[in-house]
Amino acid sequence: MLELGITFDFAQLVMDNETAKMIKKAVSGIPVNDDTLAVDVIKEVGAGGEFITHDHTYRNFKKEQSQSKLIDRRMRDAWLALGGKDYTERAYEEAISILENHKPEPLSDDAKANIRAIVEEAEAEYGVKK
Numbered sequence: 329m330l331e332l333g334i335t336f337d338f339a340q341l342v343m344d345n346e347t348a349k350m351i352k353k354a355v356s357g358i359p360v361n362d363d364t365l366a367v368d369v370i371k372e373v374g375a376g377g378e379f380i381t382h383d384h385t386y387r388n389f390k391k392e393q394s395q396s397k398l399i400d401r402r403m404r405d406a407w408l409a410l411g412g413k414d415y416t417e418r419a420y421e422e423a424i425s426i427l428e429n430h431k432p433e434p435l436s437d438d439a440k441a442n443i444r445a446i447v448e449e450a451e452a453e454y455g456v457k458k
Contacts, residue, residue: 338423339416350394361456398422
């Protein structure tokens with residue numbers, strides 16, 4: 329948001345959404361149980377064993393990682409080979425894609441009625457003529 333909300337940037341909204349998703353993921357905590365601790369795998373592999381190629385590791389290694397669509401975590405050479413687009417460029421592309429392709433689901437009749445009631449209440453409170 330720019331200029332006290334008078335000017336708005338869709339790419340900034342997309343970046344803010346990515347940040348909010350990462351924060352939400354971070355504050356939601358990490359589940360701690362026998363499966364997430366891989367207790368059975370530790371017993372199977374043993375102390376000093378190799379866990380990287382174990383099926384459990386493969387199935388779970390990305391679960392607690394932030395899965396950003398916009399932040400590119402590749403090494404610099406790979407990033408440059410794929411065009412070297414920065415965060416802002418990817419955010420603008422995503423914003424344009426959303427604006428051109430997103431088809432929102434229509435509101436339910438109940439939701440429409442609730443919104444209409446809120447508007448009518450505000451119109452009555454502020455003396456807005458219909």
